[in-house]
């Protein structure tokens with residue numbers, strides 16, 4: 001069998017306009033439609049692959065949608081543009097969510113959907129930077145992404161780049177020691193060009209985060225590590241938008257990194273997946289898939 | 302080599318080599334000084350450490366370029382992943398700490414973040430092997446070659462002296478890709494004259510040609526092999542000495558050529574005999590040119606221990622005398 005080798009980024013037609021980027025100030029109803037379309041795409045990929053993480057993907061899709069379609073400065077035409085904002089999906093198991101939004105914004109060809117988790121596919125189970133333009137560092141092993149984001153922020157600062165660095169962490173992921181090493185580093189090195197978003201869905205694989213190993217008051221924890229802390233209801237695009245805009249402001253007015261504790265709903269968008277640890281990393285069977293698609297499509301109407 | 306940068310070399314590197322009474326120099330000092338020289342030439346070079354900057358000698362770079370030096374504190378996973386992040390935005394990070402912690406505590410970030418993403422991070426830890434001495438087994442990395450050389454995309458390099466260290470660090474700075482450069486604590490004999498040293502990446506370096514047996518050594522044990530070769534010559538045994546500067550990728554052709562010539566191969570390393578140089582030599586020869594191999598190093602089932610380096614080399618059977626005895630027993634026995 002031929003080995004997987006790095007492939008060049010998707011070639012976009014010269015006339016292609018990225019659907020959305022940071023310059024598009026999209027209203028909530030449009031964001032909601034994009035997020036729903038991404039949920040459908042992510043679920044289709046997981047269903048076809050018979051494997052993947054729907055609950056984890058849905059949990060962060062509103063955040064990814066807002067960031068990629070209305071906030072981050074990026075351009076699928078120039079995936080190596082040095083002053084583009086960086087994004088690290090530290091909770092790499094939500095790869096289908098990232099792939100869906102990168103499809104929506106022109107980095108990945110939608111035709112690749114059926115290849116998720118298949119041999120020779122660029123759409124690996126967890127994001128692999130060597131196969132996907134727009135992904136700068138591979139993730140999947142939890143606890144590592146925040147340190148990578150700090151490194152990016154340090155390097156960009158050395159270059160006087162206006163670029164900002166964003167990362168999304170799982171709440172369970174915050175049980176990893178490396179996360180807190182990075183939390184200390186970010187504050188110590190005063191990387192104010194970094195914003196971390198904790199996907200606080202209160203679930204991990206074995207159940208509730210508080211039952212597995214309690215995370216308690218995360219806002220207080222980050223505050224005591226000298227970060228700016230914002231806490232939001234991340235089922236509201238208004239709250240996501242104002243928190244991200246506030247984070248931009250804090251990046252200019254303080255010398256601290258900023259964390260957004262985003263209270264989310266794992267499995268959001270499909271009633272029977274919501275708040276169920278069991279849907280963390282399980283593909284739907286055919287009848288579940290059809291029921292989920294019907295619910296999501298109803299939201300698009 | 303095409304290095305654009307020349308660290309000012311101490312005189313000792315240019316003196317004629319006398320294996321019997323060599324001049325000594327510390328490769329980690331050379332590492333620190335070379336980083337500073339490179340730092341002047343290339344603004345993209347950044348250095349990270351984990352509270353061992355004085356030991357690893359990265360403190361020199363920290364002093365010269367405080368804004369390009371990042372002390373990550375005692376947090377080796379963070380050290381590795383932060384270096385990865387810096388590499389994604391075009392920096393050339395050199396990170397250092399003790400080899401035990403760079404390869405051990407940070408192994409998974411090294412594998413999953415740095416190597417799987419094929420990032421241009423140079424991991425250059427010091428205090429590898431048993432020669433760090435007195436701190437004992439908790440600090441002696443005798444498995445690091447084994448656990449790094451299995452990682453795809455990672456180049457594993459073990460310089461034998463200060464001259465090679467300088468050449469390797471300069472080459473690493475201008476050559477893309479993740480690298481693990483295994484450095485040591487002590488001052489060691491300078492066995493290559495800077496003046497006529499030719500750096501050849503990816504090649505087993507023939508330090509001495511011979512016909513009766515091949516000694517493949519790596520790092521500081523190359524000197525012991527050369528010293529043993531002198532003694533053996535006096536007894537009419539003519540050994541070939543190969544310097545395994547590059548462990549991964551390994552020079553299969555060079556190894557096979559020498560094994561074909563001599564028919565006997567002895568490996569020597571300041572590392573476990575399992576999985577390191579002895580491992581790669583056995584794998585290579587059993588597949589490409591079956592040849593009897595004996596392995597000197599820390600034997601299976603043993604950790605290191607506290608002691609002076611010289612006493613540890615004796616205890617673990619990798620000094621010149623141990624090599625000489627092993628060769629005599631094999632060739633004459």
Ligand SMILES: Cc1ncc(C[n+]2csc(CCOP(=O)(O)OP(=O)(O)O)c2C)c(N)n1
Pocket residue numbers: 055056059091093140141142143169170171172173174199201203204205266280
């Ligand atoms: C280092 C590491 N340990 C374990 C896992 C297996 N794993 C994958 S997802 C997960 C739970 C993650 O929970 P959380 O961070 O809360 O993410 P979310 O709820 O958003 O899915 C675990 C344990 C992993 N990927 N990496």
Ligand SMILES: [Mg+2]
Pocket residue numbers: 170171172199200201202203204
């Ligand atoms: Mg969670």
